[in-house]
Amino acid sequence: MGFQTEFNSVCKFKTEQELVELLENGRGNMKKSGLRIFPTGQKVIAYTPSNVATAIVRITASTAQINAQGEETTEVEMVLVRKLTEEESRVQTALAYEMFFGDVESK
Incomplete structure (x- = not known):
């Protein structure tokens, strides 16, 4: 048992x-395994299950x-600040692949 710190600019x-509930209602919950x-x-970038900044x-x-x-679980509550533009999404997604998800060429 132990806590894992999430990088403070990524919420996948x-x-x-x-994700649909968040985008439609302006508020949402996300459940993660582990503590x-x-x-x-803080404000963070939300990513789709397929690693696209949204x-x-x-x-x-x-909590x-x-x-x-x-079972160790964490529930995260959040509010939508705004959706990203197409260009913002493209740039943030490329950066996230380079920094967190793997090489851009592998997506």
Whole structure:
């Protein structure tokens, strides 16, 4: 057991449904496996499950817990600041591949 710190400018969704709810409602939740620390109060770039930058969000809450089955999970609450433009998305996605997700040529 231990906490994993998320890089403070990346918030990658695991499911399209969580992302759609955020984009449609302006607020959303994301569940992650493991105990993690997200930067509450900070703005971060949100990425689709396929690693495409899509929006700027503000993390409003991050709760890590061990459930009754002994599984470590973290739930993150966020609000949509704004969607990225096509150009912003292209640049942020390219940077994220170089820094976090792997080589740009491999996508």
